[in-house]
Amino acid sequence: MKNKIEKTIQPDWWSKSFAGAIFGLSLAIALGNLIVVIGKHFIAMDLLVQLAMWSIPWLWMPLLFISFLFHTGKAAIFYMAAANLLAYACLFLLRG
Template identity: 40%
Template structure:
């Protein structure tokens, strides 16, 4: 296996990306579900579900961030996904 294709163990950088960018992406995705999911924004008992959905998505993103090859790659992918998710949420809402 070449040195370039190995996953680098830069734990601190990946953890910070997962905590900050993962949380903001999970927040945007939860916003997508809140606005465009079943029943729309005013659906009964949707607040509690959204709260648990946010936690689930954030923890999934935090755990998957270690599969990126480097902190730079994690920053670029999660940053791009954040820009896309938040941009579309504000445009379509």
């Protein structure tokens, strides 16, 4: 129990800011594109494009804030990069 209490979040904010700003933005763009690819058969394209475009800041800001909750900056970079790889792999598979 004491080991969990002593484990604190490291204050290396440069790498966490980089992970949230760069990888968070690219992940938000990928998720916005996934909205278009998945919803193109269900919603009109003009509405869908606007929805995807305006969803990017709503997705990016929480991703930026979440990046500061990782224990180290290296962990933030690793997990955000892994999430990017997964999102872009799904996007390219669905686009065909």
